[in-house]
Structures are given as structure tokens and as C-alpha cells.
Amino acid sequence: MRQSIPMSVQKKTPDQPTPARKMSFLLDIGMRFFMLFGLWVLLSGMLDAFHLALGALSSAFIILISYSFFPKELILWRRPSCIWSIFIFILWLLVEIIKANAAMLRLVFRKDITAHMEPDIVNLQTRLRNPMALTVFANSITLTPGTISVTVNGKGEFSVHTIDSKSAENLPGEMERKIGRIFGE
Amino acid sequence: MQLPVLTILFPLFGAFVAVAVAWSSMGRSRQSVMPIAVSALGLSAVCAAVLFVQVLSTGPQTYLLGGWAPPWGISLSVDPLSALMLVVVSAGALLNLFAFSFTPSKWPLGKTPAFLGLYLLATAGHLGIVATGDVFNLFVFIEVAALSSYALLSMGGPRATFASLNYLLVGSVGASLYLLGVGYLYITSGSLNMLDIADILTTIPLSTTTLTGFVVLMLGLWVKMAVFPFHAWLPAAYSSASPAVSGLLAPMTTKVMAYVIVRMLTTVFPPDLLAAISGFSSMAVWLACVAIIAGALMALAQQDLRRMLCFILVAEVGYMLGGAFMGNATAMTGTILHILADAAMTLTLFLAVGSIVVRTGGSRIDDMDGMFTTMPVTMLAFTAGALSMIGVPPFCGFFSKWYLLSGALEAGHWVFAGSLILSSLVNVFLFFRVFERAFFRKPATASAPDSNDWYQLAPMCLIALLLPVIGLATGGIIQQIIQPALKGVM
Amino acid sequence: MLNPDSALPLIALLAPLSAIPGILFARGPNVREAFTFLAGFLLLGIIVLMLPDVLAGNTPEIVLFPVIPGAPIALRMDPAGMLFALVASVLWIITTAYAIGYMRSKQEQNQTRFYAFFAVSLFATMGAAMSANLLTLYLFYELLSFSTYPLVGHHQNDEAKRGARKYLTYLVATSIGLALPALLVTAMLSGTLDFGGAPLLAGKVGTSAGAVLLVAFLLGFAKAALMPVHGWLPAAMVAPTPVSALLHAVAVVKVGAFCAVRVVTEVFGMDLLSSLGLGAIITGLAAVTMLISSFTALTQDGLKRRLAFSTIGQLSYIVLGVGMLNTVAATGGILHIAMHAFGKITLFFCAGAIYVATGEKYISRMGGIGHRMPLTMLAFLIGSLAIIGVPPTGGFLSKWLLLNGSLQGDHWVLAGVLVISSLLNAAYFLPIVYKAWFCPPEEAQHAGPMREAPTWCLVPLLGTAALSVGVFFYQETLTTLASMAARL
Amino acid sequence: MEHLILFASVFLVMLMMLSLYRTIIGPSTLDRLMGMNAIGAKTTVLILLIGFIFGRIDMFVDIALSYAMLNFIAVLTASRYFQARGMRKRDSNLRVEE
Amino acid sequence: MHSLGEIVASHFNYIVYVAIMMVGLYAMAAKRNLIKKLIGLGIFQTSIMLLYVSIGAKKGATIPILAKGATTVNAGDYINPLPHVLMLTAIVVSVATLGVALALVQKIYKNFKSIEEDEILKELRR
Amino acid sequence: MKKLTLAAVVIAGLLLALTTLDFPRWGDPQTPASMHVSARFIEKSLEEMATPNIVTAVLGDYRAFDTMLETIVVFTAGLACFFILRTRMTREDLEPAAPENDPLDLAGEDLVIKTVARTFIPLIQLFGLYVLAHGHYSPGGGFQGGVIFAAAYILLAVSHDMKTALRHMSERASHLLSAAGVLLFAGIGVICMTNGVNFLDYGGLAGILGMSLATGHSFAILLIESGVALTVTAALIMIFKLLSSHGTVQEGF
Amino acid sequence: METIAVIFILTGLLFDLGGTIGILRLPDVYTRLHMAGKLDTLGSLCLLLGLAVVNAIPLGTAELFVSGKILLILILVFITSPTATHAMVDAGIKAGLTPWRKGDMRR
Ligand code: NA
């Protein structure tokens, strides 16, 4: 959507481009391109030259206009080891989610529903600073038992809406550790 | 030849290019937008005129868009009548723009390109409505014309904005009803091409669906045409809008919609349809009578010249409606003549009043004192338009009225004839109320006579001079244009 | 379509208009009025050029715009039209001269506009005279109404506004409300509106429909000022006197009377009217109008108003003439168009001259004015005699024919009305003359040395007075035209 | 399997009807928004189910995907609008409730 | 003749369209709030779209996208694409109209500090 | 008054419903609507324009003129909203100054939404392009693609703020792009004309590009769909910006 | 394979049912969002997964592509659903909509 991207890219890197920087920049672009192109192929399902070319063009075009949107954290090639952490985290999260939902499901079918809950808003402080990490953390809170993240800021300060007093007890706790491991914090 | 589509394409491209040029280099090219608009309309008018001559000499043309033959593709179909309407619309828009081309300084800051773009789009929409041979395509053109009109009409203060929204609501319902009618026709015929539908409808017996479709479609068009009692949007919208806008739309919209009704009655629906629902057509004529009387009475109550003209317009719509549904060729001839005449005289009057508004900032009748002294040329043009509205020969308003009256007498519809006569008399009163102020009273403030901007006065004078010319050309118009259109129909 | 012969009516029609550019763009008043004269002489020349042809029984014709089948905009010079055109064009020149004197000495405003609309009015009048059909006649009739409106309201004050409003209300309301529908019905019944063939409605209407149509036509053409649609005429006297003179003695009212003649002779035809027994409607309307207006005139103190009511009455002579449905009376009626014109214009000129010279408008204040303005009052006397119908003035000829016609048709009552009316004419004009010269010195408002109106005023009125007498002696052309018109 | 799909569709439509209650009754605008979101989430699945019923899942999956995206953006926009309006109202000391 | 139930069953789409249309019409006519009027207009337009789309239905036919590798095409196998095309256009038009309408409403709100028709009319009469 | 309105509406509805009894039964394959014009579309579209999606074939080719006008309607709506709402025009707000700080600053309150939006925006954009490009084969096309593309922008504006959004697409850019879209569409039609055929007859384009007729049609449909997408994207963005910022096109939300 | 799909779908429906009852029964918008945000999300995830499996049963390339797209929807829902919930709660709090406390009236 930016009209003159080459210029704005130059603006973003005011220092003299060293060969290494250049290399890393190209790799960056390449990774993004292949991510988008893969998505295209999945969506398109057409493997003829014309549509693949269209896909390549489209991916390049998106990189051109939306370069600045790509979160740097998504570029996994920088730290391959985190893939394993992600895998662990997702599994753990799924289990937690299922637990949360089972609890909720039970609550929903209770007769005296309000008697079993005591909503409150609690504040938390995490050591996470990376926006992506904070986001994952916030969404994980939302998905796990009895808590929804209300406000989050860049200093790692959270406020959380809880459905009963026990829900927030384990926070930030293990979740913070697991996420921190992914993002190296 | 490509003329039918070019007539529409020029204003369209004008609009795109105007917007693109205006924004591609702000400030520097602001001045170049007006020439773009004028030349786009000029080219369109030239195309329309050449097309008109062509059609007159070589017969009707059908232009296949995309090369697809009807009924599969969309086609433009131009006969002498629609070609003339194209000339009227494009030339009218051009003249009006020319006349008000000195006013951009009074328009909102920085919005001139948008104004001109919308102006061109509105014109193109009306041109398309006239030219297209496809009922659904007509709907889309109606919406192009309408959307740009809503925006244009909102220019002119809070009252205009509110009136414009009101128009939007009513107009959208009208267009939707039209679309619904098209749907009914599609159910019956499976086609969207006007001529194809006509062919199919003649081969199958008249069904409830066809009749309902006809009624709904007509209702939609009536709403868009401001037939009483669906008229309220018109005076509200046209009287509060900027003069450059009402000068464009007042002569154009209702007339083009009346033309669509004529077109539907003469080319799409079978001749026996009206007979099958004679109750409906007779209701239409009675409605026309009510519209004429009501328009006249409401015009009497107005203190503002532009509002007064708007209510006269409501009455004029009644003329056209009544003639179209009277059921004989004479009255239909009158309607067609009146479409042309009313376009010309409304343009004259709105140009004149627009000049007054631009000059004095308002159009209250009480402020007309001494206008003949302060704006003599403008008032002369206004007088010509007024005499034509009253129906004084040899102005064109007389001859269309003559045919309408003859048609009414032929059909034995004395009330319609009486309403016409009565509204003419009311018009005398209405206009001479203005003339008396303008002629017999001293101007409130001494000011110099008309500005010498020839480009402001020339269009007005030109169209005023055309009024008797059109009137005296009535015979030729009927012979060359109207009779071919009505041949075999009535 | 355009052979030089048949183009003459068109040229005649356009002649008055040819003055307008000159009038509008002239450098000074002299040049401006020169253009008017030029156009006037041009017009007269063309009319005279056509005269032998018409007298020989030809009718030059030209179709201009075929607007409506059976009713194109077309011109046609027949004897009735020729009579009217001749009178109007002669009097235009004289009136122009008079107007120069009047307007300049009164220092009227907006003289350019005045002359321009004057020319337009003449154009409309000539058009009406030469109309080849009812539609064309209607067209010029309406044009005349609207083009005289600024002349009637020339002074642009409240009085002028009231007069002009009344003027237009009567004329336009009747023409749109009555004449136009009648026109449409006629067109529908006959399929054509052309003059010169068989009467349009012959064999097409019954008594009641015919009666309705006839009344609609007679009252619709309200310029003929038949009662009850006469009220505009006195009101229009707010106009400057040249306007009153030409338009309200010659052009406007005569177009009305001319229309009535056309209605009787061309639309219905005398045969139809007499077979349906509708003549009584016309003569009845005319007779009533004649008597009432003459009595009313007696009571008027304003000179121009008295002249106005006199005009209403005199117009009825014309209508009465054609309404009696015999050739002699009709000849008299048509001839009265001319004869009354010369007489009445003289009277108006005199009224204007008196006003210019003394500022006097009221008859009661004109005692002894004959001593001060002897030539004017002499002309006034001649004009009065012409209106009364005393030889040797033209008025005698037309009235004589009218009387003869009424006797020939055994219309004893109408003959009586004619006589009574003429006596009333004498009763409201002669006392003025008498008072002007023979009122006792102690009652005279005016005395002293002779001081006539300016030459430009005086000469024209003497000219028309002379014409009033002259036509008595050189009557042949006019009488021939009238009788030709009546026989059609 | 067809029966299950059909059953699932009908069941989801029923749930959507129930959620519609929240959308209509409220009481707060946020409740309505939440109701809409709940319906939207089910609609995504429902579109896929219809695709199975029509036997054209390859076509309907695109529609479902775009619907899911647009639903997210719409909810986000609406909640932002609600927030902005609420903050404006709070500034002028007005009640937030409908 | 068919029974009423059968007629209703075979014409339910039309009955639904009429019902929705009248709801929209009523909202436009009876509501004084401009936004509600706009919603009414939207409902009104939607009903017409429903009618069109339901015209295109064919029993035993699938959506008008040819299956992959289809060689012989039978018109009976696919529902009528034309109403869909027309309604796509109509939808775009109605969205565009809605956009313009909202712009106007916003301007009106700016001018009159209200979107209630009665209050605006009262203001205008002053 | 409301009761009267209700009664009128109900009566009108009943009347209208009565007339529908004359309509063909629902799903009847033998109606004129199904038999007459549409049959050719279904049977010929693959052969004539190599486009399995018949809706796209009709929309982009048989009735391309309608579609062009529909695009123009969108263009008009954008222009209309601008004309109606835009306030306070200065040079600066037409061309905002270059960003001094990072436009996508993630600190601050709405961190979660910002991050998620940032992640998805490129993906949504790509999906928009996919929808645009595959209108021939699946329910998609220029309009849908354009809407999705515009939605990505709206997501940006909503998750961040209008100023940030404006840095990524200025008002000027949206005007230019919306004009460019309709120009592209109508321009293709005109280019066809230069080959001696009628407006929007893609056979002309096929001739110019030396493609087979069906491929040419298919390619032209893709081109005009791109035009549609451009205008729809730009105009919707324009309308969104104007409406959400009350015509100032500065702040909002 | 089919059994797995059936189980997923039925579980999904159960969670959705719970979510719907939750948003109907709970006392205020925040507590309702707990239900909508968790139960509905998981319900959708299960349903999508089930459908992906159903679709993948023939194991052709085209089918796998489509199942891949369904999984794409799944990922999308997995990320956007909690974000939307968060956004709504955030908006409610910022707009001044106070949460329900124990003992308050139902809202
Ligand atoms: Na009129």
C-alpha cells in the first residue's frame, strides 16, 4: 500500500549497507517470499506455470507493499532451536485449553451458575517484553481456564479478568517460562 | 460505428481523468480540471449530435457491447428519439457547466475536481439510461446517475444535506422497485434485453406476473420521476442545492425518467397490456391530474423562486405522465414533445435563477425587486422560459401542450385537459407575480447591470433563443423523430 | 415554397422587427427613431405592393412552419387582412411621429424599450392580420398581449402595475381559458384550422355545442372587449398616450375585433350561424356592450377613460356588423375597423396633446381650451364626428352600411340600437367640443394666447383628422376590400 | 457421514438462533457484538458444512476462509467503535449502557 | 387445483421475499431515526436480492462453477448464473448507496446534532 | 399514523404475495429464466472464455459493461463520500509528512491487537490477491478480492490508528488508485476498440496479444477484474477513512 | 479415520452448545465472553479438524489441498478468536462498562 517502497526501505536503513547486512536483508526477503508463496500454493492448488507465476508475482508484490508488517519474530531461521519449544508449548497449551473448557462446560450446566463464580480483575507483571511474546501470552491467558486478558502494555503489565479467585493463581508461572523460552527471553 | 458508446464514454473518462489529474499533482493542475470536464462534455455532445444526424439519415443503430449479440450481451439501441435525448442531455449538461464555470470559487475548498467528476458521472448516467437497450443495465445507469446526484445535491448547506438524504431514501426505493419489476419481467421472459422481452411478451399470453411487473416497474419510475404523491423529494432537493447542480439535474432527471416510461410503453410492453389493465392507466391519468393541480397549488404557496419552479416541475411531471398513459398517439406525441420542451425551458429557468442566486445569494420572490434593471439579460431569458412554461406560442411549451390537450380531448378526458388549462393559468399568475416585482419595483440596492461574463450569459441566451426554435420545429420533430418511434405501436 | 410573390407577407411580417436591432443599438435618439420610421415605411411599402394583387382577388400565401398537421404557422394576405394591415401600417408611421413629440416633451424614461416593444407589437399585429389559420392568429394574438404588457406598464409605478395586471389578467385568462380550448375543439372537429376554405365548423356542430364554442371564441378573444370581458381596456389607459392611441385604438382592440370577424366568417361561416340561429348571440352581446359602454362613457370625466369606453362601444359595431350575418352589414362592420381607427386615433392624439401642452386629463377642466389649442380641438371635433358617423367623415360610411345592413336583415331593434348609440356618441363627445370653445369665460379653466402642443404632436393629429375626412372622399379601396372580405 | 453433516448443520443453525437472542436483547451493545461474533464463528463452520452438502467443498472453503477473516476484522472494528463511543460518552459524563 | 399447503411450499421463497420487503418498507416508513431508515432500506433491497437469487434455483443443480475437468456441460446441471451476476452488481450498488447515505447522515449529525427526523425537521422549520 | 403505515404495508404485502402465486414453483428447471438466456452462458462459457466459473464469465465478459458500471458506482461512491464529508483541506493532510518515529510502534496499550493485525495483514492481502486471481475457478473475483484487500487496510487502521494507516496509503493515493482501477477497466475496453471491434470485445485484445480467442477472453477478464479490485479497494478505503474520521481523514477511532 | 472425524465433530458440537448456553445464562458480558471465548473457540476448532479429516478421507491431492485450507482456517480461528475476545473485553473496560461482581443483579 505504500507508494514508493524502495524509498521507504532506504529510509528504514539509514546506515551504510554492509555486505553482511545486505545478505541478511536478502535472506529476510527470501524467507518471507517463500512463506507467502507456500501459502499461495496451498490456497491455489493450481500448479501450472501461469498460476505459479501469478503467485510469485503476488508474493513479491505483498512483500513490496507490506514489508514493514512482517513481525521479525516469525523469521525462524535465526534460531532453529525454538521450533522444539514451540511444539512443546502448543502441546502444553492444548492440554490446558481442554482442561479449561472442561471446567467451563461443567460450570455452564450447573444450576446455580452464579454461586460458583466470583469475577474479578487482577493485575500481573511479567518479565516478557517482546511484543510477540506478550501477545502469545495474552492469547494463551484468554484461552486457558477462567481468565481473559484485558489490558496489556509493552512493559509487561497485564490486567486479567478472572471468573473465580483460583483461576489467576498459577499466572504468570509456567506459561511465562514456556513462552520466554520460545522467544529467548 | 462506435458513436453510441463514445457518447457515454467521454464523460466517464472525463470523470476518471479529472480525478486522476487533480490528485496526481495537487495545486498545479487544479485549473486544468475544468477544461477536461468541458471538453469531455463537448466531445460527448458532438458524438451525440453526429449520431443523431446519422440515425436520422440511416436509421436506428444497435451497438453490441463486448460484441455479444442480444439477448446474451448488453446492447445500446439508438433510434432518432433516443439520439435526440442524448443530444439534449449532453448539450444541456455542457451549457449548464459552461454557465456556472465561474462559480468554483463559491464551492467548497479543494472539492472542484470531485464536483466535476460527479457532474460528469451524473451526466454519463443519464446518457446511459437513454441509450441502453438492456433493462438491468438501465438500473445500473440509474444508480450511477443517482449516486452522483445525491452527492451533488448535498452541496448547499444543512438543508440540502438533509434533502439529499431524503432523496437518497426515496430514490433508492424507486430504483429498487424498478429492479423488482425487472425481476418479474425476467421471470416471465427469461431475458433482459428490451427488444427480446418485447418479442417474448407478444408471443405469450399476458400473465399476472407480467402485469405486476409492469405496475411495479412503473411505480419505481414514477418515484424517480417525482410523480405526485412521490414528489416531495424534488422540491426539497432541487431548491436547496447549489444552482450549478439544480441547473444540471432539474432539466435532466425527471425528463430522462419520463423518457424511460415512454420507451417502456412503446418498445418493451405489448400494446394490449395497457388495455388489459385499463384501470391502471386511467389511474395514472387521474394521478397526473392531481399532480398538475397539486403542483400548481403548492407552487402558489411558495415564497422562493426556486421552490416555486420545483413545484411547477411537479406539475410538468403530471403533464408527461398523463400524456404517456392517455392511450393515444397524439397524447404520447405530446408527452415526447413535452419531454424535450420541458428540458429546454427548465434549463433556461434554472440557469436564470441560478445566476440570480449566484449574484444575490438567494432567490426569494420578495427580493426580486427591480431585477429587470439589475439583471436585464438574465431576466429576458427567464421571461422566455416563463412564457414557454405558460404555453405561449411560438415557444415550445405551447406545442407540446397543444398535443397533450388534443390527446386528452381525443380520449375524452376533459378533466386532464381542464387541469392543463388551469395549470397554465396558474403559471401566468406565478410568473407575473415575479415579473411585477422585477419590473415595477425599484431595485433594493443600486447595482450595475448583468456582469459582462459572456460565458455566463451566452448559454442562457442560447437556450432561451432555442425555445421558440424548438417550438417552430415541432412539425419536423414529429415527422422525423416521434412518428418513427410510435410507428406500429399506437 | 419561397417565390418572391408569396414571400411578401413574410417580409411584411418581419419589417417591424427589422427596426429592433437599430433601435437597441442606435447611438442616439434621432438615429433610433429613424430606424422606426424606416421600418414603418418599409412595411407600408410592402403592404401597398401587395394591394393590387389582393384587389385583383389573389391571396398571397406562405407556409412558414408546419408545426401541426392542418394548422401550420402560415401567412396569407386576404382582403380583410389587407384592410387591417393597411390601416395599421399607415397609422404606425403617424404614431411614431406623434410618439417622438409626446415622449420627448414628457421626457419619458426607457424610450428605447418603448420603441422596441412598439415594433414587436406591430409585428404581432401584422402577423394577426396576415394569419392564414386560426393557430397562427392565436399565436400572434398572444404575442401581442405579452409584448404590449411592458408598454402598458411603461411608467413602472403602482398605478401602471395595477393597470398592466388587469390588462394581462383579462387577456391571458380568456385566451388560455376560453379561446385555446375552443381552438382545440375546433381543430379536433374539423381536422384543420386553415382559413380560406369552407368554414371550419360547417356541418360539424349542433346548436348547443356551436353556441358554447361561439361564446368561448367571442369572449376568449377578449381584445374585442365585449362585455363582460371589457374591463381591461379602461385599465390599460395608464399607458403613455401613443400606446393608448395606436394599440388601444388600432392594434390591440382591432386584433380582437378582427378575430371576431374571423370567427364569424372563417370558423363558423355565416351560413352555419344563421342555420343554427346563433347570430343573435353575437348581436346580443354586441348590442348590450354598445349601449352600456356608451352610457358609461357619458359618466367618465377622464378624457382617456371616456375614449376607452367609447372604444368598447365602437368595437361592438364591428362585431355587430358581422353578427347580423348579411353582406352589407358585414361590409360595414369590417369597414368600421378602418374608419373607427382614423377617428379614434385622432381623439387619442388630441387627448395626449392636451396633456402634453396643459397637463390636463379631466374633461371638467377643459373649459375654454379651444382658444388655447384651436387646431387640436378642431381635430378633436373631426374625430368626434367620425366616431358619431357624421359626413363627411369615414365613420359615416361604415355606420351607413351597418344601418342599411340591419334594415336589410329586418333587425329593427339593432337598427334602433345603432341609432341610439350614435346619439350617445354625440352626447359624450360634442359637449367637450362645445365647452372647449363656448364655455362662459368665468368658467373657463383655460384662456390666453394660443399655445399648441409641440409640432411633432400636432402634425400627426392633424394628419389623422385629415385622413378621417379623406377616407370619405377616397373610399374606394377600403370599401372594396371590406366588401370583398364580407363576401368571403 | 452425510447424516452427521446434516445434523451438525441443523444443530449449528439452532445454536445460532439461540445466540441471536443475545444479539437482539443485549442488554449492552457489547452483548450484541458478542452474539454476532458467536454467530459468525459458527457461520464459518456452517459454510464448510454447506460445501459438503453441495459436494463442492473446494469452492466453499474459500468463502469460509474469507468469512473468518472478515468476521474478525468486523468484530475488531465494532469493538473499537464501541470503545471510542464509550470513551466519548464517559468524557461527557453519560451512562454507557444502552 | 393444488392445495394451499402445496402452493405455499412451492412458493415459500416468494412469500419470504414479500415478508422481508414489507419489513423493510415498514421500517423506512415508520421509523423516525435516520439510521433505522437506512437499515430498513437495506432490508428492502435485500429482499429483492433474495427474490432474484431464488429465481435462479434449479432442483438437482449445483453452483454455477463447472466442475474440474468437465467436458460436456448440461445446462440443467448448474443453477442459473445470471441472477447471481445481477445481484452481485445490485449488492455492490446497495453497499455504495449505503456508504453515501452514511456520509450524508454523518454530515447531518454534524449540522443538526441529531439523527432523529422529527428533531431535524423542527430545526429546519425554525 | 404508525398503525396506518402498518396497515398499508400489510395490504401491499398481501397484494404482492398474491401475485406471486402466478410465479413458477421454486427450483423449477423449466422456467423461462432457466431456459432462455442463461442456458447459453452455462453451455458456452468454458468454450468461449476458458472460465469454469460461469458467474465470472457472465460478469466479466457477457455482461462486462454492467460490471464496469458497477465499478464506476463504487468509484462514484468514494468520490461522493469525499465530496460530502471531507473537511478542512490543507496541503499537509493530503500528503502527510514522512514518519519520524517507527510507524508500527508496538509499545503502548493495544499491543495484542497490533501484533495479531501485523501478522495477518500480509496474509490477508495475499489472500485478497488469490481471490482476485482465482475468480475464474472459484467464487471470487475483483470485487471480493478488493473487499478483502480493503479489509486488510481497515484492520491496520483499527488496530493502530488513522495516522499510521494514512502513512501506508495517503488520501491522494486512494484517489489515484480508485481512478486507476476504472481507467484500467474502461481502458481495456477502449484498447479492444482500437482493433476495430466494439467496446469491451475482448477478441480485440486477444488479437493484439496474439492469443487464442478463449485465452484472450480469459486473460482480459483477469485484467478487468484487477481494475475492479483496484477501485473497490481504494474506494472502500476512502469511504472508511472518511466515515471513521468524520471527514477529517486525520484521526478517527 | 471416519470415527475420529465423527468424534471431533460431535465434541465440537458439544462445546458449541455449552458456549451458547453460557452466553445465555451468565450474568454479564465479561463472564459470557469467557464462555464464548473458550468454548466456542474450541468447538470451532474441533469441528474444523473433524471436517478436515472428513474431507481428507479420499486422500487425493486436490482433497489434501482443501483439507490444508481447512487447517488454515483452523489456525486463523485459533489466533483470532482469543484476540477478538480480548478486544471486546478491552473495549468494554475502556468504554466504562463495569464488570459484574458477586451479588450484583444479572445483566
Ligand atoms: Na406549465
Ligand code: NA
Ligand atoms: Na463484480
